[in-house]
Amino acid sequence: MMQKIEKALALVLGSLLALMVLDVTWQILTRFLPMQPSSYTEELARYLLVWIGLLGGAYAYRKRSHLGIDLLTNALHGAARKSVQIFVVLVCFAFAASAMVYGGAKLMLLTFELKQYSAALNIPMGFVYSVLPLSGLLICLFSVDHLIELVNAKQELPSEFDSGVHPYTEGAESQSVAEQKEKQKQPEAVVEA
Numbered sequence: 001m002m003q004k005i006e007k008a009l010a011l012v013l014g015s016l017l018a019l020m021v022l023d024v025t026w027q028i029l030t031r032f033l034p035m036q037p038s039s040y041t042e043e044l045a046r047y048l049l050v051w052i053g054l055l056g057g058a059y060a061y062r063k064r065s066h067l068g069i070d071l072l073t074n075a076l077h078g079a080a081r082k083s084v085q086i087f088v089v090l091v092c093f094a095f096a097a098s099a100m101v102y103g104g105a106k107l108m109l110l111t112f113e114l115k116q117y118s119a120a121l122n123i124p125m126g127f128v129y130s131v132l133p134l135s136g137l138l139i140c141l142f143s144v145d146h147l148i149e150l151v152n153a154k155q156e157l158p159s160e161f162d163s164g165v166h167p168y169t170e171g172a173e174s175q176s177v178a179e180q181k182e183k184q185k186q187p188e189a190v191v192e193a
Helices: 002-032 041-063 071-075 079-113 125-129 131-152 170-185
Strands: none
Touching: 002 041, 002 131, 041 125, 041 131, 071 079, 079 125, 079 131, 125 131
16 A cells, blocks of 8 residues: 555656656746746746655655664664654654644645635645645655554664665665675685796
């Protein structure tokens, strides 16, 4: 289930990014070719950037790619490390639930109630702000999944920001370990004089 949500989120983010590239390209073309700049492209690019940033934050949280200070968790082992990791996930859940879901939903409903519209696109601002509770819900969902993984773990999990966990270093580390083992197996060549 989580993999399907993750793939759908990646697809939405890719689509939004492609739409933003097309929008900015259209803005540049209309500014210089017919000398009549499009009136809505700048506002659309701004709102797309907000959506990409907030949904991208939820995606980065799922991939455990957010910036973090892991000095404490790297220094701890066993039950202490697990406790700190659970505490961090609970804090992330609490922030996402209170600030993003609750606060974002209140902001979204208030702008719908006040009938605020964007200047150029003339769309209700509540649609723009709806990304706050949406990304907050995703972070809460991913936090629950990570919490279940932490609680059910039989062995000690590495720190989230440990280089061994990072997706870009997985292959490099396993390859270097394999190369080291291979070198240890081969006897050194004897140099004859």
